[in-house]
Structures are given as C-alpha cells and as structure tokens.
Amino acid sequence: MSELWYDLEPFLQQGTLGLVNGAFYAILSLGLAVIFGMLNVVNFAHGAQFMLGAFVAWMLLNWAGIGYWGALVFAPLIVGLFGVVIERMMIARLYKLDHLYGLLLTFGLALIIEGLMRNAFGSSGLPYEVPEAFRIPPVDLGYMLMPAYRFWIVVVSLFVCLGTWYAIEKTKLGSYLRAAVERPKLVQAFGINVPQMMTATYGAGVALAAFAGVLAAPVYSVNPAMGANFIIIVFAVVVIGGMGSILGSIVTGYILGVIEGFTRVFYPEASATVVFVIMAIVLLVRPTGLFGRA
Amino acid sequence: MPRAQAIALALLVAFIAAAPFLLFPVYVMKVLCFALYACAFNLLLGYAGLLSFGHAAYFGMGSYLSAHAAKVWGFTPELAIVTGGLTATVLGAAFGYLAIRRQGIYFAMITLALAQMVYFFCVQAPFTGGEDGIQAVPRGALLGVLDLTPDFTLYWVVAAVFLAGFLFLYRIVHSPFGQVLKAIRDNEPRAISLGYRSDDYKLLAFVLSAAIAGIAGGTKAIVFQIATLTDVNWPMSGEAVLMTLLGGIGTLFGPVVGALIIVTLQAELAQFGAWVTVIQGVIFVACVLAFRRGVVGELQQAIRRPL
Numbered sequence: 001m002s003e004l005w006y007d008l009e010p011f012l013q014q015g016t017l018g019l020v021n022g023a024f025y026a027i028l029s030l031g032l033a034v035i036f037g038m039l040n041v042v043n044f045a046h047g048a049q050f051m052l053g054a055f056v057a058w059m060l061l062n063w064a065g066i067g068y069w070g071a072l073v074f075a076p077l078i079v080g081l082f083g084v085v086i087e088r089m090m091i092a093r094l095y096k097l098d099h100l101y102g103l104l105l106t107f108g109l110a111l112i113i114e115g116l117m118r119n120a121f122g123s124s125g126l127p128y129e130v131p132e133a134f135r136i137p138p139v140d141l142g143y144m145l146m147p148a149y150r151f152w153i154v155v156v157s158l159f160v161c162l163g164t165w166y167a168i169e170k171t172k173l174g175s176y177l178r179a180a181v182e183r184p185k186l187v188q189a190f191g192i193n194v195p196q197m198m199t200a201t202y203g204a205g206v207a208l209a210a211f212a213g214v215l216a217a218p219v220y221s222v223n224p225a226m227g228a229n230f231i232i233i234v235f236a237v238v239v240i241g242g243m244g245s246i247l248g249s250i251v252t253g254y255i256l257g258v259i260e261g262f263t264r265v266f267y268p269e270a271s272a273t274v275v276f277v278i279m280a281i282v283l284l285v286r287p288t289g290l291f292g293r294a
Numbered sequence: 295m296p297r298a299q300a301i302a303l304a305l306l307v308a309f310i311a312a313a314p315f316l317l318f319p320v321y322v323m324k325v326l327c328f329a330l331y332a333c334a335f336n337l338l339l340g341y342a343g344l345l346s347f348g349h350a351a352y353f354g355m356g357s358y359l360s361a362h363a364a365k366v367w368g369f370t371p372e373l374a375i376v377t378g379g380l381t382a383t384v385l386g387a388a389f390g391y392l393a394i395r396r397q398g399i400y401f402a403m404i405t406l407a408l409a410q411m412v413y414f415f416c417v418q419a420p421f422t423g424g425e426d427g428i429q430a431v432p433r434g435a436l437l438g439v440l441d442l443t444p445d446f447t448l449y450w451v452v453a454a455v456f457l458a459g460f461l462f463l464y465r466i467v468h469s470p471f472g473q474v475l476k477a478i479r480d481n482e483p484r485a486i487s488l489g490y491r492s493d494d495y496k497l498l499a500f501v502l503s504a505a506i507a508g509i510a511g512g513t514k515a516i517v518f519q520i521a522t523l524t525d526v527n528w529p530m531s532g533e534a535v536l537m538t539l540l541g542g543i544g545t546l547f548g549p550v551v552g553a554l555i556i557v558t559l560q561a562e563l564a565q566f567g568a569w570v571t572v573i574q575g576v577i578f579v580a581c582v583l584a585f586r587r588g589v590v591g592e593l594q595q596a597i598r599r600p601l
Binding site for chain 2: 094275280284
C-alpha cells in the first residue's frame with residue numbers, strides 16, 4: 001500500500017459512513033419533492049412525521065410486541081394514514097391559496113406533533129435496540145468494517161429511492177401522476193380523480209418519511225427533536241438539488257451525506273454547517289439548483 | 295396619517311405610557327421587544343411578500359453581539375444595541391443577497407437554512423458561551439449618565455426604542471420605496487416592466503428588516519441581561535411568523551397585537567412546558583385555515599380603513 005492510501009483511507013471510511021446520513025437525506029428530500037411536485041406544498045411537517053415513524057416503531061415494540069420488521073411495514077402505514085387524514089381535513093382547503101399558507105399550516109402541525117410527543121415522552125429520548133438480525137459481525141468492505149445495521153440502511157434506502165423513482169417515471173400510475181402535475185384540469189377531464197391522487201401522494205410521501213424514521217430508530221435515540229434537526233438540513237438539500245427532479249433529489253441527498261463525512265475528516269467543526277455552506281455556494285453559482293429548472 | 299391610524303397610534307402610545315404603572319415593567323418590555331421584532335418581520339412578509347423563516351438569525355445575533363459588547367467591551371447600553379443592530383445589518387445584507395435569488399417557497403427554505411447555519415455557529419463559537427449563553431449582562435448607564443438598573447427607568451428607554459422603530463417602519467411603508475415594495479409584492483413582473491430593479495428593492499427591504507430585528511434582539515438582551523441559543527434557534531423564527539400571522543399580515547398594528555397575545559400566552563402557560571408549543575401550533579393551524587386576516591386584519595375589514 002502506498003502512502004497516498006493512508007491519506008485516503010479516513011476519507012473513504014467517513015465518506016462511507018456519511019452515506020448513512022445521506023440515505024436519510026435522500027429519502028426525506030425525495031418525499032418532499034414528490035409532495036411538492038403534486039400538491040405544491042412544502043411539507044414542513046415532514047420532519048415531525050419522520051419522528052412519528054420512529055415513535056410508532058417504539059410503541060409497536062413496547063406496547064404491542066411488534067418488532068422491527070413489523071414496524072417497517074406498519075409504522076409507515078399508520079403514519080401515512082394520519083397524513084391522508086390531514087390532507088383531506090386541512091391541506092386540501094389551501095390549494096387555491098398562496099403556497100406559503102401550506103408551509104405555515106404544516107409548520108403549525110409540526111409544532112403540535114412535536115409538543116405532544118414531548119409531553120408524552122419527555123425530551124431525553126427512548127432507546128430502540130438494533131434488531132436481532134443485525135447483531136452480527138460488521139461487514140468487511142476492504143478498507144473498513146461497517147456495522148451491519150448501517151450497511152443495511154444504505155442498501156435498503158437505495159432500493160426504496162430507486163423503487164419510488166421507478167414507480168413515478170416508468171409505471172402507468174406514475175405517468176398519470178406526472179401528467180396531473182403538469183395539467184391537473186386536463187387529466188381530470190380524462191376521468192382521473194386528481195384530488196384523490198393528491199391525497200394518495202401526500203399519504204405516500206408521509207409514509208416515506210415514517211419509513212425513514214423506523215430506519216433511524218436504532219441509530220439515533222428516538223426523541224421528539226430528531227425530526228426538526230433533520231428537516232432543516234433536508235430543506236438545504238432540496239434547495240441545492242432543486243425539487244423539479246426526483247432522481248436529482250435522491251442523488252443530491254447521498255452526495256451531501258458523503259461530503260458531510262469528508263468534512264468530518266479534515267475540519268470536524270464544520271461538519272454541521274457544510275451543507276448550508278454548499279447551499280450558499282450553489283445559490284451564487286447556479287441559483288436554480290443543480291437539477292432544477294428555472 | 296389617516297385618522298383611523300392616528301387614533302390607533304394614539305391608543306398605542308397611551309397604552310405604552312400607562313402600562314408600567316398597571317403591569318410589570320419587565321413583562322411590557324418583553325412585549326415591546328417582540329413587537330418590534332414582529333414588525334420588522336412584517337415589513338418583509340406584509341409589504342414585500344417575502345416569507346423569511348430565518349429571522350431568529352438577526353434577532354439572535356443582535357442579542358449576542360449587544361450582550362457581548364455590553365459585558366466584555368464595556369459599551370454603554372445604547373452603543374451595545376447599535377452594535378447588535380449593525381451586526382444584524384451586515385448579516386442581513388449577506389443572507390438577503392443569497393436568498394433573493396430564489397422566490398416563494400425556496401426563499402423561505404433558504405432563509406431557514408442560513409439561520410440554522412448561524413445557530414450551529416453559535417453552538418460552537420466560544421464567545422456565545424454555548425449552552426450557558428452570555429449571562430449577567432450589565433444594563434449599564436444610558437450615555438454613561440443615566441443608570442438603567444431599575445426596571446422603571448429602563449422601561450422608558452425600551453419604549454423609546456420601540457416607538458422609534460415603529461415610526462421608522464411606518465415611514466418606510468408609506469414612502470415611495472414602500473409603494474414600490476407593495477407593487478413588487480402584488481405583481482413583480484409588472485414592477486420590473488415599469489423599470490424598477492426589484493432585486494435591489496427586495497434586498498434593501500431585507501436589510502432594513504434584519505437591522506430592526508437585530509435592534510429588537512439587542513434591546514431584549516439588555517432588558518433580560520442574557521443572550522442564549524434560544525434567541526437564535528428556529529422556533530424564534532417561527533414566533534415572528536406566528537405573531538404577525540395572528541395579528542394580521544401586512545397591517546401596521548397587527549404584529550404589535552400578535553406579540554402582545556403570544557407573549558401573554560407564554561407567560562400564562564409557562565408552567566405547562568411543552569403545551570405552549572402545542573398551543574402555538576394550534577394557533578398557526580387555526581389562523582391559516584380560518585383566520586387568515588388576523589386580529590387587526592379583521593378589525594380593518596370591519597371599519598373599512600387600513601390600520
């Protein structure tokens with residue numbers, strides 16, 4: 001091994017670990033982009049719904065005895081249904097108004113959800129153990145040993161992101177969705193129930209956030225603030241990538257996770273702010289975002 | 295000034311003059327600081343149509359720098375507040391320059407993200423004192439002469455700062471500059487086609503708003519003798535939005551009424567912990583769904599005169 005290799009190794013290691021954070025950025029910004037594309041609403045409650053996913057997983061385990069694998073299915077369903085109710089009852093009333101009202105409404109919802117969770121569970125956080133199946137020796141990547149659960153996060157998030165991308169870009173249902181984004185009135189005239197599609201889209205986006213929350217539960221402690229911390233970074237990710245492109249938001253999510261990892265090697269103090277600095281640079285150089293349309 | 299507004303202003307001045315005799319001066323000073331903060335925010339949202347979700351950055355940095363100037367550099371209180379205001383002005387110029395490159399929803403997300411960057415900076419920077427904040431900030435003596443330690447004396451200084459800021463904002467809104475801002479809010483392409491450089495107007499509005507938010511933050515630091523991470527964190531940005539929304543977006547007196555209601559609510563509910571957050575969320579949702587004009591907005595509708 002050459003000397004260069006020793007210099008590069010920490011970068012590779014931290015970059016790979018950065019993929020774990022990147023996985024969450026990707027899933028969350030993907031959900032935001034899908035919701036924004038269809039509903040024209042920036043879902044501020046996305047972080048709170050992510051946090052709800054983690055809490056529902058915890059409740060399922062401790063109150064109903066349903067383990068990690070069950071939670072991975074049921075938590076997104078439960079939180080997604082909650083999203084459907086919210087869309088029908090509140091968000092649907094705002095489509096004719098300025099987009100800013102959607103942001104304000106979902107911000108209020110985020111405050112309510114976070115406050116209720118803090119009342120019920122305190123702010124210190126609840127433990128959620130790494131599931132049985134991943135208490136195995138770490139995965140040997142050649143240049144590092146990666147804990148099995150983190151490896152799983154990266155793999156499964158890739159599947160989920162690409163699956164969503166495929167569903168939207170390559171299936172018939174997805175083509176309806178894209179058509180409804182471009183010309184809602186025309187699509188409705190063809191006999192497709194666009195309002196119902198919007199509800200379903202919101203539910204699906206929320207379910208994605210909850211899925212990410214379940215994935216995050218064993219890594220981060222389950223606490224009411226976990227969503228707020230993520231969502232603001234994800235907003236920056238979305239500004240960098242531009243919300244116009246599904247694939248763009250996925251790619252940007254992973255890349256920024258990796259860059260954050262790199263930053264941890266050469267200037268650890270900046271690892272919390274590097275995403276925001278990159279956002280500022282992108283705004284200077286290419287204001288529409290890397291994948292955005294004007 | 296139209297008569298309805300003149301009467302409302304007279305009522306406001308009368309309230310400010312009578313308040314310290316009837317209520318706790320510290321409580322009223324808190325209302326005034328937050329009212330100024332919300333008014334500064336309203337200049338952007340109400341008159342330029344720009345939703346900044348990151349005003350905590352200017353309020354918080356104003357608070358930190360004023361506290362630092364008063365405590366470490368030994369500045370007199372008025373100079374300390376000016377220091378905070380100037381810091382917020384510079385920060386507002388830099389962030390405003392970046393944020394006005396995008397519009398609508400993106401503008402809100404960019405300002406929020408930049409403010410969070412400031413928050414993380416404050417968590418790490420040594421001069422902010424981390425979790426402890428800057429404590430025991432001396433109130434000092436105004437111009438080195440008038441001792442501001444008694445609440446009652448300080449009150450009149452805070453009242454003067456608030457009224458000066460409020461009237462300054464009134465002046466901005468009713469100047470030709472303010473008219474152009476409203477034109478940009480209502481129809482930006484048309485304003486551009488009339489030859490106005492909308493970006494310059496938006497940036498100037500942003501800087502003015504940030505400067506006044508910084509002065510509000512600095513005054514708050516002198517009143518409470520403390521600057522903490524709460525001042526610069528995202529819920530503080532949300533509070534400016536909430537106060538303005540509840541009081542009435544784009545009305546002169548709305549943010550003042552909103553600040554009065556929210557500060558009172560926080561004081562009354564302080565013992566219930568996180569329920570304050572829940573109730574603030576409920577007010578947000580209720581205002582957006584059913585009460586978009588806000589208190590003063592509804593009043594204005596009822597008497598058919600701008601307030």
